[in-house]
Amino acid sequence: MRLIFEVTSLFNNFTEWTNQMASAERVLEYSKIQSESLLEIIKQSPPKTWPNEGRIRMDHLFLSYDKEGTNVLHDITLNIKSKEKVKSSFYQSLHFVGKSRN
DSSP states (O other), rough: OOOHHHHHHHHHHHHHHHHHHHHHHHHHHHHHHHOOHHHHHHHHHHHHHHHHHHHOEEEEEEESSTTOOOEEEEEEEEEEEEOOOOOHHHHHHHHHHOOEEE
């Protein structure tokens, strides 16, 4: 019984150590990413009045979980006008699926 406890404890410690090392690797990789200069960000900023109106339009959209996968949404066409309310569940479903096929 003691041996099982020791092996389980060793496995748990190894798993935790592996997770911590993966986190450290991510921090190192993120630290190598070159940041944008403030001047570049200001040059690309939209005008102060943006957006003055909005619209979302989709014509014949097909979505799948990946590029080679089967479509899960078929031939979606919609036009959302400015100030129209959209159910958040609809937006979340589009965001979750996320791979356009056309």
